[in-house]
Amino acid sequence: MNNIPIINRNYLKLMLAIAVPVAIQSLIQSSLSMIDQFMIGRLGAGAIASVGLGARIPQIFIVTITGVTSGAAIFTAQFWGKNDKRNIGQTLGASFAFGLPIIAVFSIISILLSANMLSLFTKDTEVIKYGAEYMKITAYGYIPLMIVSVFAAVLRSTGNVMLPMYTGLLSVILNTTLNYLLIFGNLGMPQLGVKGTAIATTVSRYAECIILISAVYFKHLPCAVNIKEMINMHIDFIKKFSIITLPIICNEFLWSFGQTVYSAIYGHMGTNQIAAMTITFPVQGLTIGLFTGVSSAAGIIIGNRLGSNKFNEAVDYSRGFISIGAIGSVVVGMVIILLSKLYVSIYNVSYDVQMYSERLLIIFGILFAVKVCNMICGSGILTAGGKTKFAFMLDLIGTWCIGVPLGLFSAFVLNLSIEWVYLLISTEEIVKLLIGLRIVYSxxxxTNIAETAVN
Structure with missing residues (x-):
């Protein structure tokens, strides 16, 4: 293989075959947030803040499940690389055994304690009222979201990247249509505002789940296993799955909880500040989602190579993915900076909120390449080799030893404006990148974890 894989045609073809559909699916998922924000944005800063916080807090729960889906992807990629289809069934079974109890508990907490949790992030009674309403309704859609996430991870790891993309697209179309009908009361439907957005999101998640699972079993895809195959798990596999997956679950929980602490900091700085940050979330989600495809492709392709003991190819691919991610993210970051003013102008908010949002997007654009390279190193390369403890320590140090302390100190001791608080919080990404690259190049x-998992 070419020692400079970034210029190797076969490498690019393989990477794009996986990365593009995954990126499109990530963009589709992120567009749900953007569509909600665009449509609810016509109701003002209070509604924007309500949906923003109402969606941000459950992210702790939802992102935690990413740990389970990452475990499913890691094992499936290596099993598929060694042509071991039999063990995909117990990978699915272990994923649901870990994930369903977690998401069920989180759903109950969101339904019963939504207002209590929101009161920790803002004192604005209107934001708490409508944000709690949003949280309660969307909590009923967590379980189908988790099921879709697990099946999509396994499908992608076996090369079936198009089906999750198509079902995600149908979900967005349904969500947008229901938003149009329920937020503003069009075509004779009731005008429900924030509540309408929540209903649209929940219904679209159930529809996506039903369509995806039906297609999997109708087409007899590799993950179309029966219940017996799922529950027939060997104790050695469960132990190995736990060793790999639990650090990711802890990592995702602590990272997402840290992001929620950041939202609490912004929320206590004022409604305008949290509204400004919320306006940036769709752009952050879409652009990060664009490069999620590269990160996922890294995990799948490198995992396949490791599973078939092609270690030199795995190393070459890792360097190529970092190079492509760095170059592409610099270009996208520049576009974010150039279009920031135009983007914030579409929102029906005050001049102060627009000004804050524009400055926050400029900072995000400057640091975008650092964020992308961190994602490829941690979520792609290190997890592909089962080194989830390394990724866990990176996020633990970055978020809780650097980001959170700097955020609290700059906001409530130095009383800096939100753009300076965000900039200081974001320095965690630079530290993580320096450590992460060192680990990757070491x-x-x-390692081949598929052999030890079943032997």
Whole structure:
């Protein structure tokens, strides 16, 4: 293989075959947030803040499940690389055994304690009222979201990247249509505002789940296993799955909880501040989602190579993915900076909110390449080799030793404006990148976990 894989045609073809559909699916998922924000944005800063916080707090729960889906992707990619289809069934079974109890508990907490949780993030009674309403309704859609996430991860790891993309697209179309009908009361439907957005999101998640699972079993895809195959798990596999997956679950929980602490900091700075940050979330979601495809492709392709003991190829691919991610993210970051003013102008908010949002987007654009390279190193390369503890320590140090302390100190001791608080919080990404690159280039992640999991 070419020592400079970034210029290797076969490498690019393989990477794009996986990365593009995954990126499109991530963009589709992120567009749900953007569509909600655009449509609810016509109701003012209070509604924007309500939906923003109402969606941000449950992210702790939803992102935690990413740990389970990452475990499913890691094992499936390596099993598929060694042509071991039999063990995909117990991978699915272990994923649901870990994920369903977690998401069920989170759903109950969101339904019963939504107002209590929101009161920790803002004192605005209107934001708490409508945000709690949003949280309660969307909580009923967590379980189908988790099921879709697990099946999509396994499908992508076996090369079936198009089906999750198509079902995600149908979900967005349904969500947008229901938003149009229920937020503003069009075509004789009731005008429900924030509540309408929540209903649209929940219904679209159930529809996506039903369509995806039906297609999987109708087409007899590799993950179309029966219940017996799912529950027939060997104790050695469960132990190995736990060793790999639990650090990711803890990592995702602590990271997402840290992001929620950031939202609490912004929320206590004022409604305008949290509204400004919320306006940036769709752009952050869409652009990060664009490069999620590269990160996922890295995990799948490198995992396949590791599973078939092609270690040198895995190392070459890792370097190529970092190079492509760095170059592409610099270009996208520049576009974000150039279009920031135009983007914030579409919202029906005050001049102060627009000004804050524009400055926040400029900072995000400057640091975008650092964020993307961190995602490829941690979520793609290190996890592909099962080195989830390394990724866990990176996020633990970055978020809780750097980001959170700097955020609290700059906001409530130095009383800096939101753009300076955000900039200081974001320095965690630079530290994580320096450590992450060192680990990647040390090659400590180059291992075949599929052999030890079933032997």
């Amino acid at each position: 090659k400590k992640w180059v």
